[in-house]
Amino acid sequence: MEKYSNVIVFEPELDSNDGVQISIDQDEYGFSLVDIPMNHYETDLDDFSVLVRINAFSCNYRDKGYLKLFLNRCHDQKKHYYSFFGSEFSGEVIKVGRLVKSFKRGDRVMPDHCYPFKTDRIMGGIITNIASKRIQRFRESELIKIPDNMTDVEAAAFSLSAMTSNSMVKKANITSGDKVLVTSFFSNTAFGCLEILKELKDIELYALTTHPDGANQLKGHFNLKKVFNPSDFMDNSKMEGLLFNVILDPFVDIHIDCLSNYLNFNSRYITCGISNNKTTVNLQNACYNLIKSNSVLIGNCLGTRKDLEEVTQKYVDGRYVIHIDSVYTGDQLLPFISRTFNERHTGKVIYKY
Incomplete structure (x- = not known):
């Protein structure tokens, strides 16, 4: 039976030499690269399913929470389990169901996390929390082809931030002359928003981060007018009367108390x-500032297939950069996780198989 290498997470036993061990938020985890055979569950497809061999994967902010849930389950049940992890990937189709029309063997694919519904009207959302699992089965509607000029590494970093950021920017209804602030500069969603916004020449674009020195190195790439530190918003004199028409914020609980004080009239x-x-x-303060400025607070969960297709085309046209920090492979598990x-x-x- 054919075997494939898989990156797994497990609860490390005391004095164990298996894999590598690392602390994440003061919890100890074990990670290892193991060979796992394909089984009949993975190869027996229904009519609309697609079997994919994962070539590269990556994690997002939320995956740290899933690792913690896994560890808690091990503790609660007093069992030593292993699991897979990760929420983005690129892969190759190795088998398709009888009625699948969009894909064939050998096609390169990445996730379509569209929400609230998939193209076949099935409930949408993130399609996997186990992207490191080498062989996976998906519905046809959960995948989209990777364009020819996008690498496997780039595709494993693309879908979530691309569709989410495009949806956020469209909901903001940005118009000429708007002053736009993007928070959490180094988050994947912020990078996606800034990649889309950098093309708009008739707006003023600002960023917020606790690491302004690093952000200033990308100031020219994103056409940023200024990069702010959170402490700047504690001193009105530093803001020089600046008010924002649009704020794009990946983490509302961190920023809204302070930033709601800097909303212009009719802001988004x-x-x-x-x-x-x-x-x-401080909900009272945030609501007061929203009401006082006649502004609206808009929630956004992921994006639609159209959002993903639009940003994919921007990439194909050379108008959208996928930012890759580093790539690991083989037994480089410790530096990858760290x-x-x-x-x-x-x-x-990115981890690349």
């Missing part, structure tokens, strides 16, 4: 997420 505050930091939000979850990075961290 778009957000797609909440941090894991258990931040306390870089992904414990270190600040600029762009996505």
